[in-house]
Amino acid sequence: MLVKSQIKLIRSLQQKKYRNQHGLFFVEGKKTVNELLDSDYTPHSVFSTDPKVFDVPNDILTEVTLTDLKQMSTLKNPNGVLGIFHIPEKEQVEFKDWIVVLDDIRDPGNLGTIIRLCDWFGIHDLVCSQNTVDCYNPKVLQATMGSISRVNISYRNLPDFLKDSKIPIYGAFMDGVSVYQNKLPEKGIIILGNEGNGISSEVETMVSEKVSIPQYGNSTTESLNVATATAILLNEIRRA
Amino acid sequence: MLVKSQIKLIRSLQQKKYRNQHGLFFVEGKKTVNELLDSDYTPHSVFSTDPKVFDVPNDILTEVTLTDLKQMSTLKNPNGVLGIFHIPEKEQVEFKDWIVVLDDIRDPGNLGTIIRLCDWFGIHDLVCSQNTVDCYNPKVLQATMGSISRVNISYRNLPDFLKDSKIPIYGAFMDGVSVYQNKLPEKGIIILGNEGNGISSEVETMVSEKVSIPQYGNSTTESLNVATATAILLNEIRRA
Numbered sequence: 001m002l003v004k005s006q007i008k009l010i011r012s013l014q015q016k017k018y019r020n021q022h023g024l025f026f027v028e029g030k031k032t033v034n035e036l037l038d039s040d041y042t043p044h045s046v047f048s049t050d051p052k053v054f055d056v057p058n059d060i061l062t063e064v065t066l067t068d069l070k071q072m073s074t075l076k077n078p079n080g081v082l083g084i085f086h087i088p089e090k091e092q093v094e095f096k097d098w099i100v101v102l103d104d105i106r107d108p109g110n111l112g113t114i115i116r117l118c119d120w121f122g123i124h125d126l127v128c129s130q131n132t133v134d135c136y137n138p139k140v141l142q143a144t145m146g147s148i149s150r151v152n153i154s155y156r157n158l159p160d161f162l163k164d165s166k167i168p169i170y171g172a173f174m175d176g177v178s179v180y181q182n183k184l185p186e187k188g189i190i191i192l193g194n195e196g197n198g199i200s201s202e203v204e205t206m207v208s209e210k211v212s213i214p215q216y217g218n219s220t221t222e223s224l225n226v227a228t229a230t231a232i233l234l235n236e237i238r239r240a
Numbered sequence: 241m242l243v244k245s246q247i248k249l250i251r252s253l254q255q256k257k258y259r260n261q262h263g264l265f266f267v268e269g270k271k272t273v274n275e276l277l278d279s280d281y282t283p284h285s286v287f288s289t290d291p292k293v294f295d296v297p298n299d300i301l302t303e304v305t306l307t308d309l310k311q312m313s314t315l316k317n318p319n320g321v322l323g324i325f326h327i328p329e330k331e332q333v334e335f336k337d338w339i340v341v342l343d344d345i346r347d348p349g350n351l352g353t354i355i356r357l358c359d360w361f362g363i364h365d366l367v368c369s370q371n372t373v374d375c376y377n378p379k380v381l382q383a384t385m386g387s388i389s390r391v392n393i394s395y396r397n398l399p400d401f402l403k404d405s406k407i408p409i410y411g412a413f414m415d416g417v418s419v420y421q422n423k424l425p426e427k428g429i430i431i432l433g434n435e436g437n438g439i440s441s442e443v444e445t446m447v448s449e450k451v452s453i454p455q456y457g458n459s460t461t462e463s464l465n466v467a468t469a470t471a472i473l474l475n476e477i478r479r480a
Contacts, residue, residue: 109349113465120464122457150457180479216478217362217390224360225353228471231464235472238456239420 002047002068010047010072010084016134019087025136026084027146028075033083035146044084047072054081074138087136091152095167097187098237099125103158103203104194105132105226112143113227114192119147121234126153127161129203158191162206165189169208171199172229176210179233184240190233192226242287242308250287250312250324256374259327265376266324267386268315273323275386284324287312294321314378327376331392335407337427338477339365343398343443344434345372345466352383353467354432359387361474366393367401369443398431402446405429409448411439412469416450419473424480430473432466 010026012018019025024044027033030053037043037056046056051063069078093099100123105111111133118126133140135153162169170184171191191207193199199207213224213232224232250266252258259265264284267273270293277283277296286296291303309318333339340363345351351373358366373380375393402409410424411431431447433439439447453464453472464472 113468116465117468119457120455122455124457213475214478215360215362217359217364224471225356228353228357228468231468231471232475235453235475238454 002062002064006045006047006062007068007071010082013084014074014138016137019134019136023087024084025087025141026072026082026138027141028073028082028138029079030081032141032144032146033081036083036085036149039149041088041149042086044086046081046083048081050080090154093125093127093152093154093161095165095187097125098123098234099127099167099189100230100234101158101162101189101191102126102128102132103191103199104129104197105192107195108133108137108139109143110195110225110227111135111137112140112145114230115140115144115151115153116147117227117231117234118151119144121238123234124152126151127158128153128155129158130155158203159206162189162203169206170211171204171207171209172233173198173210173212174223176212178214179211179236180214184237188237190237192230192233195226242302242304246285246287246302247308247311250322253324254314254378256377259374259376263327264324265327265381266312266322266378267381268313268322268378269319269382270321272381272384272386273321276323276325276389279389281328281389282326284326286321286323288321290320330394333365333367333392333394333401335405335427337365338363338474339367339407339429340470340474341398341402341429341431342366342368342372343431343439344369344437345432347435347466348373348377348379349383350435350465350467351375351377352380354470355380355384355391355393356387357467357471357474358391359384361478363474364392366391367398368393368395369398370395398443399446402429402443409446410451411444411447411449412473413438413450413452414463416452418454419451419476420454424477428477430477432470432473435466 013024013026043056043060045060046054047062047064048054049066051061072082100118168185168188170188191199253264253266283296283300285300286294287302287304288294289306291301312322340358408425408428410428431439453469
Protein backbone atom coordinates (compact mmCIF):
# COMPACT_ATOMS: atom_id res chain seq x y z
CA MET A 1 0.00 0.00 0.00
CA LEU A 2 1.13 3.46 -0.81
CA VAL A 3 1.59 5.87 2.07
CA LYS A 4 1.59 9.65 2.09
CA SER A 5 5.29 9.91 2.92
CA GLN A 6 6.15 7.97 -0.26
CA ILE A 7 4.11 10.32 -2.44
CA LYS A 8 5.78 13.27 -0.74
CA LEU A 9 9.25 11.81 -1.34
CA ILE A 10 8.59 11.16 -5.04
CA ARG A 11 7.11 14.58 -5.65
CA SER A 12 10.11 16.19 -3.96
CA LEU A 13 12.42 14.32 -6.37
CA GLN A 14 11.11 16.46 -9.23
CA GLN A 15 13.48 19.09 -7.82
CA LYS A 16 17.26 18.86 -8.13
CA LYS A 17 17.76 20.09 -4.56
CA TYR A 18 15.86 17.14 -3.10
CA ARG A 19 17.36 14.64 -5.54
CA ASN A 20 20.79 15.62 -4.27
CA GLN A 21 19.65 15.69 -0.63
CA HIS A 22 18.22 12.14 -0.82
CA GLY A 23 20.70 10.80 -3.40
CA LEU A 24 17.72 9.50 -5.37
CA PHE A 25 15.95 10.07 -8.70
CA PHE A 26 12.98 8.46 -10.42
CA VAL A 27 12.08 7.30 -13.91
CA GLU A 28 8.77 6.29 -15.46
CA GLY A 29 7.76 3.70 -18.02
CA LYS A 30 8.26 -0.06 -18.18
CA LYS A 31 11.10 0.05 -20.73
CA THR A 32 13.17 2.62 -18.84
CA VAL A 33 12.56 1.07 -15.41
CA ASN A 34 13.57 -2.35 -16.77
CA GLU A 35 16.70 -0.96 -18.41
CA LEU A 36 17.78 0.58 -15.11
CA LEU A 37 16.93 -2.62 -13.19
CA ASP A 38 19.18 -4.51 -15.63
CA SER A 39 22.02 -2.01 -15.16
CA ASP A 40 24.46 -1.28 -12.32
CA TYR A 41 21.99 1.22 -10.83
CA THR A 42 20.61 0.25 -7.42
CA PRO A 43 16.82 0.36 -7.12
CA HIS A 44 15.30 2.04 -4.08
CA SER A 45 11.64 1.25 -4.82
CA VAL A 46 9.31 0.38 -7.68
CA PHE A 47 5.61 1.35 -7.87
CA SER A 48 3.55 -0.46 -10.46
CA THR A 49 -0.06 -1.11 -11.38
CA ASP A 50 1.08 -4.58 -12.52
CA PRO A 51 3.89 -5.56 -10.13
CA LYS A 52 4.14 -9.19 -11.31
CA VAL A 53 6.07 -8.11 -14.39
CA PHE A 54 9.03 -6.73 -12.41
CA ASP A 55 11.72 -9.01 -11.08
CA VAL A 56 12.67 -7.09 -7.91
CA PRO A 57 12.63 -8.07 -4.20
CA ASN A 58 9.17 -7.80 -2.64
CA ASP A 59 10.26 -5.32 0.01
CA ILE A 60 10.90 -2.61 -2.58
CA LEU A 61 7.92 -3.38 -4.82
CA THR A 62 4.57 -1.68 -4.20
CA GLU A 63 1.35 -2.31 -6.09
CA VAL A 64 -0.43 0.97 -6.79
CA THR A 65 -3.54 2.13 -8.58
CA LEU A 66 -3.47 4.47 -11.59
CA THR A 67 -4.91 7.15 -9.30
CA ASP A 68 -1.91 6.71 -6.96
CA LEU A 69 0.47 6.95 -9.91
CA LYS A 70 -1.14 10.18 -11.08
CA GLN A 71 -0.26 11.72 -7.72
CA MET A 72 3.43 10.91 -8.19
CA SER A 73 3.92 11.22 -11.92
CA THR A 74 5.15 14.16 -13.98
CA LEU A 75 3.26 12.76 -16.99
CA LYS A 76 -0.29 13.62 -17.98
CA ASN A 77 -0.92 9.95 -18.65
CA PRO A 78 1.30 7.87 -16.33
CA ASN A 79 2.23 4.61 -17.99
CA GLY A 80 1.94 2.05 -15.22
CA VAL A 81 5.27 2.11 -13.44
CA LEU A 82 7.60 4.46 -11.61
CA GLY A 83 10.97 3.42 -10.21
CA ILE A 84 13.18 5.23 -7.72
CA PHE A 85 16.92 4.61 -8.01
CA HIS A 86 20.03 5.70 -6.11
CA ILE A 87 22.15 8.31 -7.85
CA PRO A 88 25.36 6.36 -8.57
CA GLU A 89 28.90 7.38 -7.76
CA LYS A 90 30.52 8.75 -10.89
CA GLU A 91 33.40 6.90 -12.47
CA GLN A 92 36.52 8.88 -13.17
CA VAL A 93 36.80 10.29 -16.69
CA GLU A 94 39.53 8.58 -18.69
CA PHE A 95 41.09 10.26 -21.69
CA LYS A 96 41.23 7.09 -23.79
CA ASP A 97 38.46 7.70 -26.35
CA TRP A 98 36.40 10.66 -27.55
CA ILE A 99 34.69 12.59 -24.75
CA VAL A 100 31.65 14.85 -25.23
CA VAL A 101 31.67 18.11 -23.24
CA LEU A 102 28.60 20.35 -22.92
CA ASP A 103 28.93 24.03 -22.04
CA ASP A 104 25.63 25.15 -20.46
CA ILE A 105 23.00 23.12 -22.30
CA ARG A 106 19.70 24.27 -20.80
CA ASP A 107 16.99 22.35 -22.62
CA PRO A 108 16.16 18.98 -21.00
CA GLY A 109 15.11 17.47 -24.34
CA ASN A 110 18.45 18.41 -25.89
CA LEU A 111 20.46 16.87 -23.02
CA GLY A 112 18.33 13.70 -23.13
CA THR A 113 18.84 13.36 -26.89
CA ILE A 114 22.59 13.92 -26.51
CA ILE A 115 22.84 11.20 -23.81
CA ARG A 116 20.99 8.80 -26.16
CA LEU A 117 23.41 9.74 -28.97
CA CYS A 118 26.45 9.11 -26.74
CA ASP A 119 25.05 5.67 -25.98
CA TRP A 120 24.40 4.94 -29.67
CA PHE A 121 27.90 5.97 -30.70
CA GLY A 122 29.62 4.23 -27.77
CA ILE A 123 30.82 7.43 -26.07
CA HIS A 124 31.45 6.47 -22.43
CA ASP A 125 32.09 9.91 -20.91
CA LEU A 126 29.87 12.98 -21.04
CA VAL A 127 31.16 15.98 -19.07
CA CYS A 128 28.76 18.87 -18.41
CA SER A 129 29.39 22.37 -17.13
CA GLN A 130 27.88 23.07 -13.75
CA ASN A 131 25.10 25.18 -15.32
CA THR A 132 24.00 22.43 -17.68
CA VAL A 133 20.53 21.05 -16.87
CA ASP A 134 20.63 18.17 -14.35
CA CYS A 135 20.73 14.73 -16.02
CA TYR A 136 18.27 13.35 -13.42
CA ASN A 137 15.65 15.95 -14.33
CA PRO A 138 12.49 13.95 -15.25
CA LYS A 139 12.27 15.57 -18.70
CA VAL A 140 15.88 14.65 -19.47
CA LEU A 141 15.28 11.05 -18.38
CA GLN A 142 12.15 10.90 -20.54
CA ALA A 143 14.24 11.77 -23.61
CA THR A 144 17.13 9.38 -22.85
CA MET A 145 14.95 6.27 -23.26
CA GLY A 146 16.96 4.40 -20.61
CA SER A 147 20.38 5.06 -22.11
CA ILE A 148 21.45 7.08 -19.05
CA SER A 149 22.62 3.84 -17.41
CA ARG A 150 25.27 3.37 -20.10
CA VAL A 151 26.89 6.83 -20.15
CA ASN A 152 29.13 8.19 -17.38
CA ILE A 153 27.90 11.76 -16.84
CA SER A 154 29.90 14.21 -14.69
CA TYR A 155 29.31 17.85 -13.80
CA ARG A 156 32.57 19.78 -13.66
CA ASN A 157 34.08 23.22 -13.77
CA LEU A 158 35.01 23.05 -17.47
CA PRO A 159 38.20 25.18 -17.44
CA ASP A 160 39.55 23.02 -14.56
CA PHE A 161 38.59 19.83 -16.38
CA LEU A 162 39.97 20.92 -19.75
CA LYS A 163 43.33 22.17 -18.48
CA ASP A 164 44.33 18.61 -17.58
CA SER A 165 43.49 17.22 -21.02
CA LYS A 166 46.35 15.63 -22.93
CA ILE A 167 44.14 14.94 -25.96
CA PRO A 168 43.10 17.50 -28.61
CA ILE A 169 40.18 19.76 -27.71
CA TYR A 170 37.68 20.37 -30.53
CA GLY A 171 34.84 22.87 -30.27
CA ALA A 172 31.78 23.31 -32.51
CA PHE A 173 31.64 26.87 -33.88
CA MET A 174 29.74 28.52 -36.72
CA ASP A 175 33.02 29.83 -38.15
CA GLY A 176 35.18 26.74 -37.62
CA VAL A 177 36.99 24.68 -40.24
CA SER A 178 34.71 22.20 -42.07
CA VAL A 179 34.59 18.96 -40.12
CA TYR A 180 34.98 17.12 -43.47
CA GLN A 181 38.33 18.79 -44.17
CA ASN A 182 40.79 17.07 -41.85
CA LYS A 183 40.81 13.51 -40.59
CA LEU A 184 39.70 13.38 -36.97
CA PRO A 185 42.08 11.72 -34.49
CA GLU A 186 41.32 8.49 -32.62
CA LYS A 187 40.63 10.34 -29.42
CA GLY A 188 39.75 13.86 -28.47
CA ILE A 189 37.27 16.10 -26.72
CA ILE A 190 34.36 17.66 -28.60
CA ILE A 191 32.66 20.63 -26.94
CA LEU A 192 29.14 21.85 -27.79
CA GLY A 193 27.87 25.15 -26.48
CA ASN A 194 24.70 26.70 -25.13
CA GLU A 195 21.59 26.81 -27.35
CA GLY A 196 21.61 30.61 -27.67
CA ASN A 197 25.17 31.71 -26.97
CA GLY A 198 27.38 28.83 -28.07
CA ILE A 199 30.64 28.08 -26.27
CA SER A 200 31.57 30.61 -23.56
CA SER A 201 34.65 32.76 -24.14
CA GLU A 202 36.51 31.25 -21.17
CA VAL A 203 36.08 27.74 -22.58
CA GLU A 204 36.78 28.95 -26.14
CA THR A 205 40.36 29.93 -25.17
CA MET A 206 41.05 26.26 -24.33
CA VAL A 207 39.86 24.90 -27.70
CA SER A 208 42.66 23.72 -29.98
CA GLU A 209 40.55 23.05 -33.13
CA LYS A 210 37.39 24.92 -34.11
CA VAL A 211 35.14 22.85 -36.36
CA SER A 212 31.86 23.53 -38.13
CA ILE A 213 29.28 21.59 -40.09
CA PRO A 214 29.10 22.95 -43.65
CA GLN A 215 25.86 24.55 -44.77
CA TYR A 216 24.41 23.98 -48.26
CA GLY A 217 22.10 25.95 -50.50
CA ASN A 218 21.08 29.56 -49.98
CA SER A 219 19.88 29.03 -46.47
CA THR A 220 19.88 31.84 -43.97
CA THR A 221 19.33 29.37 -41.13
CA GLU A 222 21.56 30.62 -38.38
CA SER A 223 22.49 27.36 -36.77
CA LEU A 224 21.62 23.75 -36.27
CA ASN A 225 19.94 22.64 -33.07
CA VAL A 226 22.66 21.48 -30.63
CA ALA A 227 21.36 17.89 -30.48
CA THR A 228 21.33 17.52 -34.28
CA ALA A 229 24.83 19.09 -34.44
CA THR A 230 25.99 16.51 -31.86
CA ALA A 231 24.48 13.71 -33.98
CA ILE A 232 26.40 14.84 -37.05
CA LEU A 233 29.71 15.38 -35.21
CA LEU A 234 29.58 11.99 -33.43
CA ASN A 235 28.81 10.36 -36.77
CA GLU A 236 31.87 12.09 -38.26
CA ILE A 237 34.01 10.96 -35.32
CA ARG A 238 32.96 7.31 -35.62
CA ARG A 239 33.06 7.03 -39.41
CA ALA A 240 36.55 8.60 -39.57
CA MET B 241 -7.35 48.17 -32.25
CA LEU B 242 -7.94 44.48 -31.91
CA VAL B 243 -11.48 43.24 -32.44
CA LYS B 244 -13.11 40.05 -31.22
CA SER B 245 -13.44 38.59 -34.71
CA GLN B 246 -9.66 38.79 -35.15
CA ILE B 247 -9.02 36.92 -31.91
CA LYS B 248 -11.55 34.31 -32.95
CA LEU B 249 -9.90 33.87 -36.35
CA ILE B 250 -6.43 33.45 -34.87
CA ARG B 251 -7.57 30.99 -32.25
CA SER B 252 -9.31 28.93 -34.92
CA LEU B 253 -6.03 28.74 -36.88
CA GLN B 254 -4.59 26.53 -34.13
CA GLN B 255 -6.63 23.78 -35.84
CA LYS B 256 -5.71 22.27 -39.19
CA LYS B 257 -9.36 22.23 -40.32
CA TYR B 258 -9.66 26.01 -40.03
CA ARG B 259 -6.20 26.67 -41.45
CA ASN B 260 -7.26 24.83 -44.60
CA GLN B 261 -10.68 26.49 -44.64
CA HIS B 262 -9.20 30.01 -44.45
CA GLY B 263 -5.97 29.22 -46.33
CA LEU B 264 -4.09 30.91 -43.49
CA PHE B 265 -1.62 30.04 -40.74
CA PHE B 266 0.16 32.07 -38.07
CA VAL B 267 3.64 32.25 -36.59
CA GLU B 268 4.98 33.97 -33.48
CA GLY B 269 8.23 35.72 -32.65
CA LYS B 270 10.04 38.61 -34.27
CA LYS B 271 12.67 36.50 -36.01
CA THR B 272 10.20 34.08 -37.61
CA VAL B 273 7.72 36.81 -38.59
CA ASN B 274 10.54 38.79 -40.20
CA GLU B 275 11.86 35.76 -42.08
CA LEU B 276 8.41 35.12 -43.54
CA LEU B 277 7.95 38.83 -44.39
CA ASP B 278 11.26 38.66 -46.30
CA SER B 279 10.18 35.51 -48.17
CA ASP B 280 7.68 34.82 -50.97
CA TYR B 281 4.93 34.25 -48.38
CA THR B 282 2.10 36.81 -48.50
CA PRO B 283 1.25 38.40 -45.14
CA HIS B 284 -2.41 38.64 -44.14
CA SER B 285 -1.94 40.60 -40.90
CA VAL B 286 0.65 41.35 -38.23
CA PHE B 287 -0.13 42.02 -34.55
CA SER B 288 2.66 43.54 -32.49
CA THR B 289 3.25 45.28 -29.19
CA ASP B 290 5.92 47.33 -31.00
CA PRO B 291 4.61 47.80 -34.56
CA LYS B 292 7.27 50.35 -35.58
CA VAL B 293 9.81 47.60 -36.05
CA PHE B 294 7.87 45.86 -38.86
CA ASP B 295 8.06 47.11 -42.41
CA VAL B 296 4.56 46.16 -43.58
CA PRO B 297 1.66 48.25 -44.98
CA ASN B 298 -0.37 50.01 -42.27
CA ASP B 299 -3.62 48.34 -43.24
CA ILE B 300 -2.39 44.92 -42.15
CA LEU B 301 -0.48 46.06 -39.06
CA THR B 302 -2.25 46.23 -35.69
CA GLU B 303 -0.75 47.47 -32.44
CA VAL B 304 -1.80 45.22 -29.57
CA THR B 305 -1.13 44.94 -25.85
CA LEU B 306 0.55 41.95 -24.25
CA THR B 307 -2.84 41.05 -22.77
CA ASP B 308 -4.32 40.96 -26.31
CA LEU B 309 -1.45 38.76 -27.49
CA LYS B 310 -2.02 36.32 -24.64
CA GLN B 311 -5.55 35.79 -25.94
CA MET B 312 -4.27 34.75 -29.36
CA SER B 313 -0.98 33.04 -28.58
CA THR B 314 -0.22 29.36 -28.12
CA LEU B 315 2.78 30.32 -25.97
CA LYS B 316 2.81 30.72 -22.21
CA ASN B 317 4.87 33.86 -22.64
CA PRO B 318 4.00 35.46 -26.00
CA ASN B 319 7.00 37.26 -27.40
CA GLY B 320 5.61 40.49 -28.80
CA VAL B 321 4.47 39.64 -32.30
CA LEU B 322 2.17 37.30 -34.19
CA GLY B 323 1.85 37.24 -37.97
CA ILE B 324 -0.83 35.62 -40.12
CA PHE B 325 0.23 34.47 -43.58
CA HIS B 326 -1.46 32.90 -46.58
CA ILE B 327 -0.72 29.21 -47.12
CA PRO B 328 1.20 29.27 -50.42
CA GLU B 329 0.57 27.19 -53.50
CA LYS B 330 2.99 24.28 -53.57
CA GLU B 331 5.60 24.07 -56.28
CA GLN B 332 5.84 20.84 -58.20
CA VAL B 333 8.42 18.36 -56.91
CA GLU B 334 11.32 17.95 -59.30
CA PHE B 335 13.51 14.88 -59.23
CA LYS B 336 16.76 16.78 -59.76
CA ASP B 337 18.38 16.59 -56.32
CA TRP B 338 17.88 14.57 -53.14
CA ILE B 339 14.31 14.61 -51.81
CA VAL B 340 13.35 13.83 -48.22
CA VAL B 341 10.18 11.74 -47.76
CA LEU B 342 8.49 11.26 -44.37
CA ASP B 343 6.19 8.31 -43.73
CA ASP B 344 3.81 9.28 -40.89
CA ILE B 345 5.94 11.50 -38.65
CA ARG B 346 3.63 12.42 -35.77
CA ASP B 347 5.69 14.58 -33.43
CA PRO B 348 5.56 18.32 -34.29
CA GLY B 349 9.04 18.91 -32.83
CA ASN B 350 10.50 16.18 -35.04
CA LEU B 351 8.89 17.60 -38.21
CA GLY B 352 10.03 21.14 -37.32
CA THR B 353 13.59 19.95 -36.74
CA ILE B 354 13.58 18.02 -40.04
CA ILE B 355 12.36 21.11 -41.97
CA ARG B 356 15.20 23.12 -40.40
CA LEU B 357 17.67 20.37 -41.40
CA CYS B 358 16.38 20.36 -45.01
CA ASP B 359 16.96 24.10 -45.11
CA TRP B 360 20.48 23.77 -43.66
CA PHE B 361 21.47 21.07 -46.15
CA GLY B 362 19.85 22.79 -49.14
CA ILE B 363 17.14 20.14 -49.68
CA HIS B 364 14.39 21.90 -51.66
CA ASP B 365 11.66 19.26 -51.56
CA LEU B 366 10.15 17.55 -48.52
CA VAL B 367 7.28 15.14 -49.28
CA CYS B 368 5.12 13.95 -46.38
CA SER B 369 2.57 11.15 -46.18
CA GLN B 370 -0.96 12.33 -45.61
CA ASN B 371 -0.87 11.20 -41.97
CA THR B 372 2.27 13.20 -41.16
CA VAL B 373 1.63 16.10 -38.76
CA ASP B 374 0.63 19.33 -40.57
CA CYS B 375 3.58 21.63 -41.28
CA TYR B 376 1.52 24.70 -40.32
CA ASN B 377 0.83 23.32 -36.83
CA PRO B 378 2.05 26.03 -34.38
CA LYS B 379 4.41 23.60 -32.62
CA VAL B 380 6.00 22.60 -35.92
CA LEU B 381 6.48 26.24 -36.89
CA GLN B 382 8.02 26.97 -33.48
CA ALA B 383 10.69 24.33 -34.15
CA THR B 384 11.45 25.38 -37.75
CA MET B 385 12.83 28.79 -36.71
CA GLY B 386 11.54 30.39 -39.92
CA SER B 387 13.10 27.88 -42.31
CA ILE B 388 9.65 26.75 -43.52
CA SER B 389 9.74 29.54 -46.12
CA ARG B 390 12.73 27.92 -47.85
CA VAL B 391 11.54 24.30 -48.14
CA ASN B 392 8.80 23.14 -50.55
CA ILE B 393 6.62 20.83 -48.44
CA SER B 394 3.95 18.64 -50.07
CA TYR B 395 1.51 16.11 -48.62
CA ARG B 396 1.03 13.14 -50.93
CA ASN B 397 -0.10 9.56 -51.11
CA LEU B 398 3.41 8.07 -50.88
CA PRO B 399 2.95 4.95 -53.03
CA ASP B 400 1.50 7.15 -55.83
CA PHE B 401 4.33 9.64 -55.46
CA LEU B 402 7.09 7.02 -55.32
CA LYS B 403 5.93 4.96 -58.30
CA ASP B 404 6.77 7.86 -60.63
CA SER B 405 10.31 8.24 -59.30
CA LYS B 406 13.10 7.71 -61.81
CA ILE B 407 15.77 8.22 -59.13
CA PRO B 408 16.90 5.63 -56.55
CA ILE B 409 14.70 5.26 -53.46
CA TYR B 410 16.60 4.86 -50.17
CA GLY B 411 14.89 4.04 -46.89
CA ALA B 412 16.25 4.22 -43.32
CA PHE B 413 15.94 0.82 -41.61
CA MET B 414 17.50 -0.71 -38.50
CA ASP B 415 18.71 -3.68 -40.58
CA GLY B 416 19.86 -1.79 -43.68
CA VAL B 417 23.35 -1.70 -45.18
CA SER B 418 25.70 0.73 -43.40
CA VAL B 419 25.32 4.16 -44.95
CA TYR B 420 29.14 4.43 -44.90
CA GLN B 421 29.55 1.38 -47.14
CA ASN B 422 28.57 2.55 -50.62
CA LYS B 423 28.97 5.96 -52.19
CA LEU B 424 25.63 7.74 -52.34
CA PRO B 425 24.47 8.96 -55.77
CA GLU B 426 24.07 12.63 -56.71
CA LYS B 427 20.31 12.44 -56.47
CA GLY B 428 17.83 10.16 -54.79
CA ILE B 429 14.96 9.90 -52.38
CA ILE B 430 15.55 9.21 -48.68
CA ILE B 431 12.55 7.95 -46.69
CA LEU B 432 12.28 8.14 -42.89
CA GLY B 433 9.52 6.34 -41.05
CA ASN B 434 7.19 6.82 -38.12
CA GLU B 435 8.66 7.30 -34.62
CA GLY B 436 7.32 4.00 -33.31
CA ASN B 437 6.76 1.79 -36.33
CA GLY B 438 9.30 2.90 -38.92
CA ILE B 439 8.49 2.77 -42.63
CA SER B 440 5.12 1.14 -43.46
CA SER B 441 5.17 -2.17 -45.33
CA GLU B 442 3.44 -0.69 -48.39
CA VAL B 443 6.13 1.97 -48.73
CA GLU B 444 8.89 -0.54 -47.88
CA THR B 445 8.14 -2.54 -51.05
CA MET B 446 9.05 0.52 -53.12
CA VAL B 447 12.47 1.06 -51.48
CA SER B 448 15.41 0.11 -53.69
CA GLU B 449 18.20 0.54 -51.06
CA LYS B 450 17.82 -0.04 -47.32
CA VAL B 451 20.38 1.92 -45.31
CA SER B 452 21.19 2.14 -41.62
CA ILE B 453 23.38 4.21 -39.34
CA PRO B 454 25.97 1.97 -37.66
CA GLN B 455 25.81 1.62 -33.89
CA TYR B 456 28.97 1.56 -31.73
CA GLY B 457 29.83 0.16 -28.34
CA ASN B 458 27.68 -2.26 -26.35
CA SER B 459 24.59 -0.14 -26.53
CA THR B 460 21.16 -1.69 -26.35
CA THR B 461 19.58 1.56 -27.56
CA GLU B 462 16.92 0.44 -29.98
CA SER B 463 16.98 3.32 -32.38
CA LEU B 464 17.95 6.90 -32.95
CA ASN B 465 15.33 9.61 -32.80
CA VAL B 466 14.04 10.24 -36.34
CA ALA B 467 15.24 13.86 -36.41
CA THR B 468 18.79 12.92 -35.36
CA ALA B 469 18.76 10.08 -37.92
CA THR B 470 17.73 12.62 -40.59
CA ALA B 471 20.59 14.91 -39.52
CA ILE B 472 23.14 12.11 -39.95
CA LEU B 473 21.75 10.88 -43.28
CA LEU B 474 21.58 14.38 -44.82
CA ASN B 475 25.15 14.96 -43.66
CA GLU B 476 26.19 11.71 -45.37
CA ILE B 477 24.37 12.74 -48.56
CA ARG B 478 26.03 16.14 -48.74
CA ARG B 479 29.54 15.08 -47.77
CA ALA B 480 29.49 12.22 -50.33
